[in-house]
Amino acid sequence: MSNPLVVTLDRKSAPRTIFAGDKLVEVDMPAGTRVLYPRPPLSPLKDVDAAIRYAINHPHGSEPLHALLRPGMKVFIAIDDISLPLPPMRRPDVRERVLTVVLQTLADHGVEDYEMCIATSVHRRMTADEVRWIVGDRIFDAHWPDRLYNHDAEDAANMQEVCTTDHGEVVEINKRAAQSDLIIYVNLNLVPMDGGHKSVTVGLCGYKSLRAHHEPRTMRDCHSYMDPKSSALATSVERMGRALQKHVKVFTIETTVNNNMFDKSLGFLHKNEDDLTGGERAALKALTFTLSKLPQPARQAIFQKVPSPYGVTGVFAGATEAVHELTLQRCNEQYVVPVKGQADVLVAGIPYISPYNVNSFLNPLLVSVMAQGYLFNLYRGQPLVKKGGTMIITHPCSDIFDKEHHAPYIEFVHNLLPETRDAMELHKRYEAKFASNPAYIQMYRTGHAYHPAHPFFMWYWGEAGRQWLGRVIVVGADNEYIPKLLGYETARSMPEALEMAKDGLSHDPSITMTHIPPILMADCTG
Amino acid sequence: MPASYFDVDGTLVRTNLVHPTVYYLANQANPLRSLKLLGRALARAPEMLVAEMRDRRTFNELLFSSYEGISQDRLLVLADDAFESVMKKALHPHARDLVKRCLDEGHEVVLVSGALDFLMTRLADHLGAHHVIANRLEIKDGHATGRLLRPVVAGPEKARLIREHAKARGHDLNECFAYSDSYSDVPMLSVVGHPACVNPDTKLRQLAKAYSWPVVSLS
Numbered sequence: 050m051s052n053p054l055v056v057t058l059d060r061k062s063a064p065r066t067i068f069a070g071d072k073l074v075e076v077d078m079p080a081g082t083r084v085l086y087p088r089p090p091l092s093p094l095k096d097v098d099a100a101i102r103y104a105i106n107h108p109h110g111s112e113p114l115h116a117l118l119r120p121g122m123k124v125f126i127a128i129d130d131i132s133l134p135l136p137p138m139r140r141p142d143v144r145e146r147v148l149t150v151v152l153q154t155l156a157d158h159g160v161e162d163y164e165m166c167i168a169t170s171v172h173r174r175m176t177a178d179e180v181r182w183i184v185g186d187r188i189f190d191a192h193w194p195d196r197l198y199n200h201d202a203e204d205a206a207n208m209q210e211v212c213t214t215d216h217g218e219v220v221e222i223n224k225r226a227a228q229s230d231l232i233i234y235v236n237l238n239l240v241p242m243d244g245g246h247k248s249v250t251v252g253l254c255g256y257k258s259l260r261a262h263h264e265p266r267t268m269r270d271c272h273s274y275m276d277p278k279s280s281a282l283a284t285s286v287e288r289m290g291r292a293l294q295k296h297v298k299v300f301t302i303e304t305t306v307n308n309n310m311f312d313k314s315l316g317f318l319h320k321n322e323d324d325l326t327g328g329e330r331a332a333l334k335a336l337t338f339t340l341s342k343l344p345q346p347a348r349q350a351i352f353q354k355v356p357s358p359y360g361v362t363g364v365f366a367g368a369t370e371a372v373h374e375l376t377l378q379r380c381n382e383q384y385v386v387p388v389k390g391q392a393d394v395l396v397a398g399i400p401y402i403s404p405y406n407v408n409s410f411l412n413p414l415l416v417s418v419m420a421q422g423y424l425f426n427l428y429r430g431q432p433l434v435k436k437g438g439t440m441i442i443t444h445p446c447s448d449i450f451d452k453e454h455h456a457p458y459i460e461f462v463h464n465l466l467p468e469t470r471d472a473m474e475l476h477k478r479y480e481a482k483f484a485s486n487p488a489y490i491q492m493y494r495t496g497h498a499y500h501p502a503h504p505f506f507m508w509y510w511g512e513a514g515r516q517w518l519g520r521v522i523v524v525g526a527d528n529e530y531i532p533k534l535l536g537y538e539t540a541r542s543m544p545e546a547l548e549m550a551k552d553g554l555s556h557d558p559s560i561t562m563t564h565i566p567p568i569l570m571a572d573c574t575g
Numbered sequence: 576m577p578a579s580y581f582d583v584d585g586t587l588v589r590t591n592l593v594h595p596t597v598y599y600l601a602n603q604a605n606p607l608r609s610l611k612l613l614g615r616a617l618a619r620a621p622e623m624l625v626a627e628m629r630d631r632r633t634f635n636e637l638l639f640s641s642y643e644g645i646s647q648d649r650l651l652v653l654a655d656d657a658f659e660s661v662m663k664k665a666l667h668p669h670a671r672d673l674v675k676r677c678l679d680e681g682h683e684v685v686l687v688s689g690a691l692d693f694l695m696t697r698l699a700d701h702l703g704a705h706h707v708i709a710n711r712l713e714i715k716d717g718h719a720t721g722r723l724l725r726p727v728v729a730g731p732e733k734a735r736l737i738r739e740h741a742k743a744r745g746h747d748l749n750e751c752f753a754y755s756d757s758y759s760d761v762p763m764l765s766v767v768g769h770p771a772c773v774n775p776d777t778k779l780r781q782l783a784k785a786y787s788w789p790v791v792s793l794s
Contacts, residue, residue, distance in 0.1 A: 450787070452790070453790070456787070457789075459787040460787070463787075485676075486769065487579065487673055487676040487677045487752065488752065488754070488771035488789040489789055490676060491669065491672070491673050491676070491791045491792075492789055492790070492791055492792075494672070495669050495791070495792045495793065495794075496790070496791065496792050498789075
């Protein structure tokens, strides 16, 4: 019986429909192309609130939460920001449900001295409405902004160096967290690179700590980000987390969701195009046509204003590492698709969203993050494409940036990338100075801009893919200069891109295409 | 080492040039004299309004003519009070943070303002800024004549003064920063490599959007 997640196309196969930003495009792929589809959504938990209560009362590697509490103690609750999940989930967000139980438990045990913090690290500050979305009206109204606030990695007076690892990595986190008797971390784990020690060690840290691992050399040693055991980034973060937990007590609560990104009305986007019913095929055509005719802001609104009906598939609580092991298992159950053999060419549609453009446009730098960062790295074992192979992506690569959220990205793309695309060079020559630009830092602190170090980190994010891939070809770019700045070639159509990919090969290239979103992760063996 | 050039009124403080002027006029030794000076300034208000819409320099000259006849002693005696009562209270909440960050980065911090020098030096001391480029009243026989000494610090002249300052101090303008809230300061913002708009007016906000200049909120 053929594997429904790995489909080999033949001459009769329907065209594939993939994302090209906030549009959908139909592409005719050659017979023999292998297309990977995501697993169907795992069944959600029937009673999420009961699962939360059970998890914190029956934790892994720790006493139950109530046994850690005593009147008069100081508690710090850190919460994952809205970059997870993608798109944001329908209300009530699972974090609201967890917080409701946690706050009730604190009240029951006489803990009054607590604060809640959105663990944004150097991401942009979330708006009040975004925080409200995550924590719910009741918690928001009772705590914002005095006891519920965004982390500020540049508030020197409120950051504290806690320790240094034996590798010289400085562990600096939010001072209130460092000085609390207990940190409770409320996580939403979308993919395997989230959660674990990363939650506190990265979510509550500043540039000083991030520099230890968000640099090109570490990024090159990740094979991949999604496989923590083979990720130098995860290894460094784990080392820092272990060192930190010698000084602070952390109770971790992790949650997992299924991959039910699209509502029933868009359910056909999950499916193999050959398996669509007549109605679904018509709906897909209609959606593709409509998106092609709508102006960009309307397309963005359609996708970004509609939250996803994710189902909660797991709640785990207790000691960070014991909890995260279970979280990873549940994530892998949802995402892993076994695949045998690498291809010469990897084809991927770049969607409209990434963790870094919630409620804004996927700018050119984020296109490269999605291509060589996320989509290339959605594997464990070995990459889907051979060393030196070609990645073909579909995206307009429009020169559009959110002027507030991504203000420092603009200068990075237009002033620094023309100087060099070499990550080591960017790191050595430009990063420190750029990351301390007072205007951008003020935008990060009092506006809603990403920290000026962030565009560098984003470029490094693509470093493993950049080192592995021979070339990247963009289909459907609306300009030539952005792809050139990113180091990409351009093609007018998929057949032209596939023809270009034949260069240097003595045979017809083997092609693998990933049908993402929803998310899948290839377990690629030789 | 780069320099950071800050416009002051509207950028670092909520007040504008009018507020300290009114404070001075209202706090003369003799209440009748205060009334007389305020009345004279009020009579010129329509003219000032037209000037403000057309040319910042003319506005400055008209406004500072209100100081005519005030003794130099009085100007200096009231400076501390005017700074404490008007300017210090009006500092934007994050103004100090931004200036401090520039200082921490080793920038030479310069206040560039159409306001009067004796007020700006007090603000510079308060913020830790290194230099002041500001307007100076002409004094004759111990009294203000109501005229400004050349050059009048306003609009495009600010850009020239910044160039001159940077040259004298050995700063590479491409490495320098400038901050302002007003469209009238576009020349000043344009001469540096790192312009930024602070709580900008509508016209400057539009320009900032077009040129992708950072827009900073200090409120």
